[in-house]
Amino acid sequence: MKNALALIACLVSSHAFCQTFIATPHGLRDAEDTANSYITVKAPGKTAKQLYDSAISYIAYSFPDPKKIIEEDIDSTSLKFDVFVPYLLVYNNSGAKINIEAYYTMYLQFFDEKFKYEATNLVMKGQGIKYKLLFLGGFLEAYIVYNKKGKLFKEQTKIDIENYFNRDVKSIAEYLTK
Secondary structure: HHHHHHHHHHHHHHHHOOOOEEEEOOOEOOOOOOOOOOOEEOOOOOOOOHHHHHHHHHHHHHHHOHHHEEEEEEEEEEEEEEEEEEEEEEEEEEEEEEEEEEEEEEEEEEEOOEEEEEEEEEEEEEOOOEEEEEEOOOOOOOOOEOOOOOOOOOHHHHHHHHHHHHHHHHHHHHHHHH
């Protein structure tokens, strides 16, 4: 009983903490409003400047050479930086297991008591292979999550993409709001 209550409390607190991403045929979208390619994270009591400063600290803590990855830095307003994920997921291609890596630009925009997180320019591909993983496509052109008609083709791949980005948002949110 205690474990069930702890799990429910954890789920409720994480849902209240920030929105989540879902993987759609059109890419990553806010689960609550699929028109948005970003999510908003609440940060009660934090100013835009405090969130920005924490994000700079997060980048310095998380990346070996922060100056090389930051594309845009508008003091106290927004940050854009490049992210490389060597092992995003394992794609099951008719029994063959393909390690998928990802490259994307993280865009953080800061406001008083909240910030916006968006993953732009997302490129996912097989390690050492030019074959890409696309949210929507044809079987012969790439590894796919959804077929050309928008029907889910690889449910586990969809789940893995969502899990990675939702964990990333949660990790950043915890760091920025501590």
